[in-house]
Amino acid sequence: MALVKTLANLKSVQILTNKLAALSVVQQNGMSMYPPYYINPIFKKDAQVELFENGEAQKLAHIPTKAALIDQTCSIYYDDDIRLFRNYIMRSGRKSLARELLDKAFEKVKRSQLEKFHKAKTEEDKNKIVLDPREVFHMAVDNCKPVLFLTPIKRGGVKYQVPVPITEKKSQFLSMKWLIEAATDKERTVHFPEKLAYELIDASNNTGRVVKRKQDLHRQCEANRAYAHYRWS
Amino acid sequence: MSVITRILDKNVVKQLPKRAAAYYSNKPNIEEDIGEFRVLYLKTSKAQAFTKKKYQKPEVLPPRSNEMPVDQNWGNVWPGPRTFHPATVPLPLRQGYVSKGSPPDKYANAELMKIPNFLHLTPPVIERQCAALKKFCTPWPKALSNDELCEKHFPFEVISSNYCHSSPSIRDPMARIVTIKFKLNDLKFDEKSRDKYLRLVGDRYNSETGYVTIVTDRCPTQKQNYDYAMYLVTALYHESWNVEAWEELKTEADMEKYIWENNESKKSVEKLFGKNSEDIAESKQYANAVINFMNEGESDYTLANYGDSVRILLGLPAKTNVL
Amino acid sequence: MLKVVSKEVLGARLPKNIRALCVATHSQKFRTSEDKPSYHSSSNSAQYYKIPQDIRNQLFAHGGIPKSYNIQTKSFAETCLMVREPSLDIINCIKSIDYSKPVNRFVLYGKKGSGKSLALAHVVHYGLETGHLILHVPWVGQWMRYCKEYSNSELKPGNVDINLDAANWLVHFKTQNAHVLSNADLVIGQDYVWSKREKTQKGAHILELIEHGISRVKYASSCVLGLCMEIKELSKKGKCKTMVAIDGYNGFFYPKTRVYTEKKEMVPPSKVTVTEGFLEVTKFDWNNAVCVLTVDEIASAKEDQLSHMPKYLLGKEGFEHLDPFIPVAVNEYTDKEFTSCMEYYRERKWVQPAPGQDEELSFLSGSNPYKLMQICAGL
Known part of the structure; x- marks a missing residue:
């Protein structure tokens, strides 16, 4: 019983930490279809390589991510x-x-x-x-x-x-x-x-x-x- | 033995709780109430609650297949076509698809019941049936020992269906359809007659298998349709050998394949060199390239071949491959 | 040439995010200083050579270089062509031709935007350099599908004239062949009677015929027809060697045109006066000449642009007219050619250098020269 409780607590804590982590990357949009804890996609090749190098990728992999828009390409000529x-x-x-x-x-x-x-x-x-x-x-x-x-x-x-x-x-x-x-x-x-x-x-x-x-x-x-x-x- | 246990089970064992309930129930003392009216007891005690009838699931006996000897005569167990019955079939069959889990087993499997089974036609049963029919059969002719000989002596294949009816009429309109199949190469043609035959026959010839299939159903009876099909076969063959007057008018545009000799290409080459094509060196390989190009269709490969052959014909240097 | 270019590269303002810098020595591989096509060989393959401005004006003032490429040459302040395999192949064959034998016909074919017209331009430059009389039709579609004016022919009843276009073409012919036409030997072999008062005598110089067509636009189409016949005769006699270069030759055989009679009925190409001249000139019954033709999908209507292959585009009639001809394929850029093109664009400051650029652009464009040009325009 106690084990179940601690497990449940652990899970909720995990979700909470995830949301907190997401909040740091989140972009507010009142009309968005996505819940607020969703993070923006990282679609540029060099940005992705960087994430893997400094270990951020491991954290971000477990956070729900929005889908990349059709405009957001990994082309070298992409400019926001x-x-x-x-x-x-x-x-x-x-x-x-x-x-x-x-x-x-x-x-x-x-x-x-x-x-x-x-x-x-x-x-x-x-x-x-x-x-x-x-x-x-x-x-x-x-x-x-x-x-x-x-x-x-x-x-x-x-x-x-x-x-x-x-x-x-x-x-x-x-x-x-x-x-x-x-x-x-x-x-x-x-x-x-x-x-x-x-x-x-x-x-x-x-x-x-x-x-x-x-x-x-x-x-x-x-x-x-x-x-x-x-x-x- | 099982029958006795069944009866005992039904009449004694099942009744025990009822009887026990009846025996141990809190029934009121009859001596006390003799002479007086029966008293209605509204309060239900635990014993009285016992008497409520419980639904008893009918006991299912173990399947018959558990007690089947391995060397039994299966023909007797399943003598005729029958819907699949799981308890009778001693096979661990599984049929069907479930997204999570294994295919369902044979008990209460509608799929197994829906599909036709041929459990009544196992090899030993068929052997027995053949043995029984043998006395009505003649032996297979020795001269038809293999497939090629069968095809050689019996080139025609006649296919027709007969139907059994249990309705006011014994006739079925589908029974009149007759199909005749034979190989085109069994007939003798020359080039022109073969071309004419193929044009007459059209779709009925399958170029991949080489069979001509003639299906007739325009007459009401099967015999009439068969006669008509035979007539068609004869008529088509003789017509293809027949040369009409208007066939001489066949133009280049009607030709089914490109023949270099009849075409502009040959004339151009002859005019170009001012001699007959036989006298021109390299004209043969050029002709072949053009024929290939026209018959096989235009593609990079055939076009490149054509180009190479023209270069040789006109004496120009070959194409250089620059990397 | 080399000095000037390296100055431009080194002295230019360096872009911000440059990681792969084009070294001056490396960038010279895509250019060659040899500007005479007769000296081009397979060692010059995938290299750009510059056409001097005066030659460019002489050859292509009235057409010959595709419109989009023309705009590019203005921005680059020079006219450069890439030396590619198809044109090298044709030039090589022309060098080994026996001019006493009947005319050879070369047909350039390829997908849209693969470089057929520019290959033809390269061959035309070679023709000019070797003293050929150039009979160059820049784009047949211009006549058949976008003619400026059409009218019923007077001299050939039943035919339709496209006089304004014919007159323009005569001007183009005159400018291109200024050097050859000065030869006094080129005289016409028969009388041309235009009307009761106008007549061009037999024995007159061919320039008179051309001038007549330019000044009297009414007879321009018939002049073009006459000119083609005369050139044929002159070549047979050995007075000049001709190069016939026609872009979009399948336009003469495509059944639908936008040329109409006065009753607004569509006229097939065979009924247009000028067609006859160019069909005559692409036959093999003369010598001392060479024909280089292009078949292009774009010369037909969009719904019929099913294949780029010559037999489909020429049709039965066209193929029989040209058979036997030598088909020359113009393919997309090879890796070497693609790199060379990108180097050229970078050198001309058309595209800013960026890492991974070549790879991405080769995928986006499919190595198609025209698509590459379109994509690089917006970068």
Whole structure:
């Protein structure tokens, strides 16, 4: 009887420790089909090799894991940010179209950068031109990330636009969203990948509409800095 | 012996508890209540509860197969076709599928009961039956000692079914179907007549086995269908040897295989070299390559062969293999 | 050549996550400095050679290099072709041809995107270098399926003309063969009467015929037909040696076209005026020439693209017309060719170097050259 009890205790303790271990890796998602103690899958080859090397794999093998999404490949060209951007481009669930558009945009970025590269005369100029479209993309997103943004806060019946610090994730989201918005705002004869390519190149050079929009936001925040204390009222 | 124990069991042993209950029950003293009315006892005592009848499962005797001698005459035990009966069959059979566990045993096994069994046709029984029939049979002819001789002397195989009915009519419509099978190579043909025969016969010829199968069922009786099938066999054979006037109009497109001599390919080669194809060196291997290519179909291999043969024909260097 | 390239590699901005660096000496294996096709041999196999810009403009200004590859050459700022087995094979055979014998016909075949058109381009360059008169049709599908304009033929009643395309082709022919056409010996052998007032005399130089076709677009198709016949005659007489190079030859035998009569009825290729000329020119009843043709699935409609094999694509008629011909297979990249292609892309800064890149891309593309190009575009 006592043995059974201790065994039962042991099992519950094990489950508890598992859940605690999972909690450290868990990503909260209120709408997820999975219970909260499920951990995200590790699908990249080098990450998996690392886990086996430092012994983490042994622990994680006993924790329930979510299934990897179809996008999450072990390709060497996998990039989380690019995947996120592709999802933002996608409409009506047409992921293949989103992928094509982004591929074409990267192709266009490459071609126009190569054109500049071949035109540049000096070594210095050539070195300044970034030829990797993914790097251009990362630079563009980085350059468009706002540091503060305005939230409406109601004080005394009036809604004030208060400058407030922004989380990393939201900042990245805004940057990507603005880039896509700028790319869709075009003439009918111009194709989305082309426009997006130009926007990306401009943003990576710290010029263009999107960077201007970010700078406008920063200026607005600067202008409204008097209301900053309304955050805590 | 078993009968006696059975009777004893039923009448004495089983009744013991009842009788014991009746004997030891808390019955009221009759002398006390004589002259008075019977008293109704509402309170049930333990003894009275005894008298409740318990369902007794019918005793199942051990199976008969336990007491079967090994050298018994099985033909007497199972004389005719019968549904499988587990107690009578002294075999440890298992039949069926259960996802967890072993196949179920023979007791209460519906599957074993459903399938037809031939326990009434064991070899010793068949031997006995054959021995009984032997006096009605003639000996097997010595001239048909093996299969090849049988096929040689009896090339036709006639298949028909007869049915037994216990209904108002003894006729069964399926009984009229007659199938005749014979080997195509048993008939004598030349190339043209063989081709014509195969076109006439169509699907009825199985090229893998080499048999022609003719099935007839258009007449109401079996005999009529058999006569018709025989007529068909004769008619097809003679028709295939018959050459019609319009057969001369057979064009290249109707040909079943590619013949180099009749085709454009030969004409092209002759025009190319300006001589007859016999005079052109290497034309034979080229012709063979083309025939192969056309008959076997286009593939990397046949195309490569064709290419090599053309190179030889035209005197060009062979294909270099660059690694 | 070598110096310039190594400067580009060493002086270029090094990408971030580079673990397998392409060493300058190693990267030279995929290139050869030999830019004359007649000197290419199996030792140059899987190597890229550069076509000088002026030759490129002369040969391919009006077509010959596939559109997608054209865009690539603009981005790479040079036109390079890979020396591969099929074109080496054909060039080797052409070198050993006896020009007094009847014409040999070579047919390049292969799956979609395996490199047939570029192999043909390589052979055409060889033809130019060895002084052949090049009769090059860049893509038959352009005429049969995407013709700019069609009209009923005046000079050949019952036929349909595709005059704008024919005129464009005459311009293309003229640019390609500028060096050979200057030869005064090339004269036409018969009178061409276009109308009551227009006539090209017998004995006139062949350029006159071409000019007439370009300026008088109405008669362009008939000019093309006449030109083919004349070139045949001239080659027979030994005045010039010709190379006929046609991409998508099965387009002349595919029964469905997008050329219509004025009543909007579909015209089969046999009723298009220009077809006759090119069918004549691919027969074997002349000499002093060589024919290099390509059969391509893409020249037929999508529902009929069942096989890439020449007999299926040419049909019975086409096969009998060409028989006996030498089929030359154009296959997917071998390992060596694939590595060479990837090295070239890396050198041209088209693809950033990354470890395990070659392996992954060879799986994704199946070593198909076109698919590889498409995949690398987005990387």
